[in-house]
Amino acid sequence: MSLDTLTALSPLDGRYASKVAALRPIFSESGLMQRRVHVEVEWLIALSDEPGISEVPSLSGAAREFLRDLAVNFDIEAARRVKAIEATTNHDVKAIEYWLKEQIGQHAELGPLLEFVHFACTSEDINNLAYALMLVDARDQVLRPRIGDIRIQLAHYATTYAATPMLSRTHGQTASPTTLGKEFANVVARLDRQLRQLDTWQSPGKINGAVGNFNAHAITYPNVDWPTLSERFVTSLGLQCAPLTTQIEPHDGVAELCDLSRRIGTILIDLSRDIWGYVSLGYFAQALKPGEVGSSTMPHKVNPIDFENAEGNFGLANALFGHFSEKLPISRWQRDLTDSTVLRALGSAFGHMLVALDSLAKGLGKLRVNEQRLADDLNNSFEVLAEAIQTVMRRYALPEPYERLKALTRGQGITPDRLREFVDGLELPADEKARLRDLTPAQYIGLAAELARRV
Known part of the structure; x- marks a missing residue:
């Protein structure tokens, strides 16, 4: 069976393929490869800039441009190779x-x-930085x-x-x-x-060898200040240097971004459910689209499907973010490989979140406020003045005071006249x-109105 949006296993590559196109250059396997190449060539350039590594002389501008073009121009044919x-x-980073x-x-x-390509690096040195760059791009772009x-x-x-x-x-x-605006505010x-x-979140990264101790680095070039070189390199990529790690960067930064994304998703699930309820109450109508069907059997239906779709996809995203x-x-001892397969699913979480946001x-763009319905509900609820x-x-x-109003209003509607009659019997100043x-x-x-305008 040929791969098609109609035969795709995941709805992100099927039904919702067009909605997540912006994420493909970031989270696809080709996107991961491209960022690995970027890290590798920048590491080679960084080695050439270190005076203590005489075997890698400072590269010319043309050589630097050649290397960086390999990353910038990395395309699908390169990925296939x-x-x-x-x-x-049978090893993706070695490839x-x-x-x-x-x-x-x-x-x-x-x-x-040639032999200074991937010098003193474990695969995780390249991978953690590549994934960090992916997450920064996903956030920013x-x-x-x-x-x-x-x-x-x-x-x-x-x-x-x-x-x-x-x-x-x-x-x-x-x-x-309240006011409608205040609830949105x-x-x-x-x-x-x-x-x-989210704006201040920084993605950590490391490049310190097989178990985080610069073992291979120090035995080969003992006079180089490897921790300083490592920090300079990681920060040059726009990342935050993690100076103490095992073989893996511990992924706390990934967890922070996932928790942030999950909280945002939770807030927007809350919003989606509230609007769904207000549509049900008639506070909102929805703009009609010619030819659109709300029910296969009930012709009158205009369903709040956008908010339902958003809620469902935020839920899927949050489930994945929570697992991440x-x-x-958590990694056994200096590292196990369980993170490798899990990290490859990062794009799925962001994909469902993007579908939900869309x-x-x-749905928000379709809303039409029914001010008459809002006014009718208020006029039928004078008990709230208790x-x-x-x-x-x-x-x-x-x-x-509380007990008297409780006896008058609790669990029952009340007419404006009955409430005014109660007020007339109170010993209050005339103006009150x-x-x-x-x-x-x-x-x-x-x-409420003043508070709403603060946004």
């Missing part, structure tokens, strides 16, 4: 080393330096911009509907009113906290009594 070499070596030696073997300046777009949509709703009254529901029951505030951490953050920092953005009345009664030391008599649920929104 690496795979052909791997078929013999990269041999491919590089093929590329520079006939180069006049680089040819004599895909994840952060997409979440930023969602934030812009939510902030627009927050400010546009900052003063639009809406009935709250706590425990599913009517509660003190709550989500923006939660996202902003996570985005600040729990599993990857669905959520699409809080306002009993709190003012407390100010003026009236007896048993008038204020409470005229109060409606739509007016009882506290500082």
